[in-house]
Amino acid sequence: MRNPSITVKRKHPIDTFLMGAIYLSAFLSVFLLLGIIGYVFVKGIGTVSLSFLTTVTSALNQTVGILGNIVNTLYMIVITLLIATPLGVGAAIYLNEYAKPGRLVSMIEFTTETLSGIPSIIFGLFGMVFFWETLGLGYSILTGSLTLTLMVLPLITRNTQEALRTVPDSYRNGALGMGATKWYMIRTILLPSSMSGIVTGVILAIGRIVGESAALLFTAGSAYRLPRFTEDVAGNIGKCFGKIMEPGGTLTIELYLRMQKGEYDVAFGVGCVLIVIVLCINLLTKVAANRLKPVK
Amino acid sequence: MKSETNASIMGNRKNKAVVETVAQIIFTICALFAILAVISITLYMILSGTPAIFQVGPMEILFGTVWAPTAAEPRFGILYVILTSIVGTFLAILLGVPIGILTAVFLAEVAPKKLAMAVKPAVELLAGIPSVVYGLLGIYLLGPVMYRLEKFVFADSTTHQFTGGANLMSAVIVLAIMILPTVINISETSIRAVQPGIKAASLALGASHIQTIFRSILPAARSGIMTAVVLGVGRAIGEAMAITLVSGSSVNPPLPFNSVRFLTTAIVSEMGYAEVGSTHRNMLFTIGLVLFVFIMLINVVLSRILKKGEVHR
Numbered sequence: 001m002r003n004p005s006i007t008v009k010r011k012h013p014i015d016t017f018l019m020g021a022i023y024l025s026a027f028l029s030v031f032l033l034l035g036i037i038g039y040v041f042v043k044g045i046g047t048v049s050l051s052f053l054t055t056v057t058s059a060l061n062q063t064v065g066i067l068g069n070i071v072n073t074l075y076m077i078v079i080t081l082l083i084a085t086p087l088g089v090g091a092a093i094y095l096n097e098y099a100k101p102g103r104l105v106s107m108i109e110f111t112t113e114t115l116s117g118i119p120s121i122i123f124g125l126f127g128m129v130f131f132w133e134t135l136g137l138g139y140s141i142l143t144g145s146l147t148l149t150l151m152v153l154p155l156i157t158r159n160t161q162e163a164l165r166t167v168p169d170s171y172r173n174g175a176l177g178m179g180a181t182k183w184y185m186i187r188t189i190l191l192p193s194s195m196s197g198i199v200t201g202v203i204l205a206i207g208r209i210v211g212e213s214a215a216l217l218f219t220a221g222s223a224y225r226l227p228r229f230t231e232d233v234a235g236n237i238g239k240c241f242g243k244i245m246e247p248g249g250t251l252t253i254e255l256y257l258r259m260q261k262g263e264y265d266v267a268f269g270v271g272c273v274l275i276v277i278v279l280c281i282n283l284l285t286k287v288a289a290n291r292l293k294p295v296k
Numbered sequence: 297m298k299s300e301t302n303a304s305i306m307g308n309r310k311n312k313a314v315v316e317t318v319a320q321i322i323f324t325i326c327a328l329f330a331i332l333a334v335i336s337i338t339l340y341m342i343l344s345g346t347p348a349i350f351q352v353g354p355m356e357i358l359f360g361t362v363w364a365p366t367a368a369e370p371r372f373g374i375l376y377v378i379l380t381s382i383v384g385t386f387l388a389i390l391l392g393v394p395i396g397i398l399t400a401v402f403l404a405e406v407a408p409k410k411l412a413m414a415v416k417p418a419v420e421l422l423a424g425i426p427s428v429v430y431g432l433l434g435i436y437l438l439g440p441v442m443y444r445l446e447k448f449v450f451a452d453s454t455t456h457q458f459t460g461g462a463n464l465m466s467a468v469i470v471l472a473i474m475i476l477p478t479v480i481n482i483s484e485t486s487i488r489a490v491q492p493g494i495k496a497a498s499l500a501l502g503a504s505h506i507q508t509i510f511r512s513i514l515p516a517a518r519s520g521i522m523t524a525v526v527l528g529v530g531r532a533i534g535e536a537m538a539i540t541l542v543s544g545s546s547v548n549p550p551l552p553f554n555s556v557r558f559l560t561t562a563i564v565s566e567m568g569y570a571e572v573g574s575t576h577r578n579m580l581f582t583i584g585l586v587l588f589v590f591i592m593l594i595n596v597v598l599s600r601i602l603k604k605g606e607v608h609r
Contacts, residue, residue, distance in 0.1 A: 015506040022406055025398035029480065030415055032473055033422045039437070040429060090326025098320055099327070108327050110599060111334040117527075117595045118337065118588075119534020121560050125584045126337045128567075129344050150333050157330070181312050183319040211426035214536040214560070218567055255428045256537060264436055271429045278424045282417070 037275060044272025047265050053273070056225060064266060066273065068224035072141065072248035076220070077209050079145035079244065080152060081202060087149070088156025089198055093186060095157075096164040116154035120215040123147050127219040141248045144220025148212060152205035159204065163197020164190060199288040207281040210274065213252035221247030222257055251277075338588075345585025348372070348578035357582065363547040363557075365566070365576040372579045374562070376547050378586060381559045383550040384468055384543075385532045392472035392532075393525055396479030397514075403480070404487040405509055416484075423477035431538040434470040435462070438542065442466045446553050459544050459555040467543035467556070471535060475528035482527065486520020487513060519601055526598045533590055536560035559587040 055065030091108070099105045127147030137143045167190055175185040191198075223246065249257070251270055258267040349357060352372045360373020403412045403419075443461035450456040490513050498512040499505070514521070536558075544555025545565055557565075563580050570577035 012504060012506070015504050018506050018510065019406075022398045022402050025395045026402035026407070026415075028395060029399040029476055030418065032476070033418050036425070036430075036433060036473075037418075037421065039433065087326050087329055090323045091330060094323035094327035098323055108330055111330040113599060114334050114592075114595050115330055117530050117598070118591055119530070119536070119560065121534065121536040121563055122337070122341065122584060122588055122591070125344075125563065125581065126340055129340050129581075130336065150337075153330065153333070181316055183316055186319075207424050211424065213426065213428050214564065217537075217564065252426050252428045252537075255426075255432065256540075259428070259432050259435065259541060264432075267432050268436075271432055274426050274429060278421065278426070282421050282424060286417075 040268060040271045040275050044268035044270070044275075047269030048272055052269055066224070066251065066254060066270060069249055069251045069254045069270075070273075072220075072224070073210060073250040075141050075243060075248060076145055076148065076216075076250055077206055079142065080148045080209055081205060083145065084149040084152050084156055084205060085198075085202060088153050088201065089160050089191075091153075091157045092160035092164060093190070096161055097182070097186060097190070112154045112157055115150060116158075120151065120212055123151055124215040124218050126150075127215060132219060138245065139219070139221045139247045140245045141220055142244045144216045144248075144250075145244075147215050147219045148209055151212070151215060152208050155204050155208065156198070156201040159197045159201030160194060161197075163194035163200075166197075167193045196289055200285055203281055203285045203288055207278060207285075210250070210277055210281070211252060212250070213256055216250060216253055217256070220249065220253075222249035222253050223247040224249055224254060341581075341585050341588045344578070344581040345588075346582075348575055348582040351575050351578065357579075361549075363562075365570070365579065370575065372575070374547075374559075374579075374583060374586070376549050377557050377559055377562050377583065380464065380543075380550040380556045381533055381587070381590070384464060384471065384556070384558055385529055387464075387468045388471035388475060388532045389525065389528055391468065392475045393479055393528060395472075396476050396524070396528070397483050397521060399476075399480050400483035400487055401509055401514070404484050405505075405513065419477050419480050423481065427474065427535060427538040430470055430474055431541055434466055434538065434542040438466045438469060449553065456553070457555070459553065462542055462544035462555055463553050464543065464550055464556045465552045467539040467558070470538055470542050471532045474535060474538060475531050478531055479524045479528050482524035483517070483521050486517040486524070489520065490516045519604060522601050523598065526594060526601060530591060530594045530598075533594070534560065534587070536564050540564045559583050559590075563587075 051063060052065050053070070054067050055061070055063040056068045057064050057066075091112075095105060095108060099108075124147065127143055127150075131137045131143040131146045132139060137146070171189050171193060172185060175189045176182070180188070251274055255267050255270040255274065258264075258270065357372055357374055358378070359375050360371060361375050362371040362373050363377065364371045399419075403415060407415070439461035441461070442463060442465060443459075446456075446458060446461065446463070450458070494512050494516050495508055498508040503511065539558060540561045543558060543561055545557065545561075546555050547557045547562075548554040550556055562583050566576070567580055570580055
């Protein structure tokens with residue numbers, strides 16, 4: 001024994017090695033993560049300009065722009081959320097407020113878990129066969145949205161459930177004890193108190209929709225044009241709704257196609273826009289989680 | 297709003313009962329939707345995946361090594377495609393998981409609080425970055441490096457087919473980076489959830505901090521870390537868009553410098569031109585079915601682990 005005294009710390013060479021490995025891994029992870037975000041941002045920011053964001057790619061006008069893709073992405077977000085939010089919140093309310101523990105509940109929970117584990121390419125195949133071919137919805141934004149609905153459903157259900165669980169039982173008992181019906185209690189007490197969870201789920205769903213590509217390639221297509229607006233107001237509104245049934249490529253699809261063609265400048269431009277959107281969504285999630293916390 | 301409020305509390309009982317029942321039915325239907333979705337996905341995957349099995353024959357599909365769907369005498373062997381997915385995922389896990397777990401240890405045990413608070417959001421942000429962006433960086437940055445390495449390794453080889461950097465190794469590196477956020481987040485949470493008593497006891501017995509981490513804390517966080525690994529496997533095996541271009545585009549045995557096809561990338565790169573109703577297209581659905589079977593297995597394993605974790609707690 002080199003160190004006979006117990007007050008002197010013995011050095012383990014393997015400790016130093018493992019500590020080194022920990023620091024190295026952490027450094028590598030952080031370096032990679034920040035490097036990826038920074039590189040795409042720096043590389044792409046040069047391409048992003050006002051005309052890049054507000055025009056559609058056209059050989060005639062000699063413009064390269066992604067407005068069409070931005071509009072498609074917005075359509076996709078709105079339609080998907082319109083369908084998925086009520087479904088997801090409803091499912092969470094059933095699981096938390098109505099269901100009694102048993103076979104059915106564990107089935108629902110297992111399938112929700114499964115849905116969140118299925119890779120997007122499988123959703124893409126399913127959407128293609130079911131919504132496109134079987135239901136005859138064609139190659140359209142609607143087909144894409146319905147496919148995405150299945151993907152984001154678990155996110156919304158799970159976040160709403162978490163939020164419902166944090167609402168104290170005394171709220172429920174108080175409302176019921178004063179004679180409110182269950183539905184009235186859910187509508188006026190539970191939903192407002194769990195708003196932060198619902199909003200967080202919705203924002204996370206938006207992030208998923210914005211970042212999705214494999215599920216959309218074969219369901220929503222890659223069109224990037226805008227409806228041609230005319231003087232006729234009713235006609236224009238009709239065109240806005242009609243767009244739902246037309247193909248439309250989101251930002252990620254545009255990035256993929258550009259990358260496939262080797263047009264890296266535009267690809268990095270789109271990547272930069274996507275990263276800014278993801279950053280904003282992340283911030284929003286934080287704000288939502290803090291701001292909308294139920295008042296206790 | 298006010299009058300509605302009154303109506304709801306004071307309204308007649310019959311109306312209220314109807315509203316209550318309707319509400320409950322609607323919520324139940326919402327909840328059943330997840331089951332419906334999973335059942336119909338399973339059904340449709342099987343329905344559209346099986347015709348090709350009868351057309352080509354299961355042995356030819358699973359053990360055939362030649363993939364030539366558009367040749368005059370088409371061959372549909374996907375053995376190499378399946379092997380690529382397995383080997384690729386395994387290597388990505390081998391590369392990504394240790395780095396991920398050690399980073400989680402750093403964040404939860406070693407790093408000063410302020411640093412950990414700064415790194416955590418960055419990791420979360422990474423989980424949200426679209427997979428095509430990873431693919432873009434893979435092909436733009438990793439590709440040329442790999443090509444140089446390839447030229448160096450195979451400088452004297454006359455038989456090697458040069459891939460220009462789009463090979464299995466590039467795909468594995470991209471996948472390993474993509475699973476990092478998942479592994480880091482979940483491992484860190486489970487390390488933080490370990491009872492402080494375990495750490496204190498280990499330190500009090502005279503173990504060093506490192507010994508405590510590797511002998512006491514990590515074993516105690518085992519089920520969470522296993523979850524992280526399984527989720528990482530799921531993410532890696534199901535990833536498509538990030539590695540479509542990075543992995544090359546021909547079916548070859550999964551060797552590091554070969555241009556390869558994964559289950560996912562086979563679907564993405566050929567679905568666009570496979571004729572509707574052809575054996576080729578049916579075969580792509582069969583590949584989808586194989587992938588689906590893998591994912592379902594992973595899900596079952598995952599729910600087992602989660603259940604076990606609950607029992608231990």
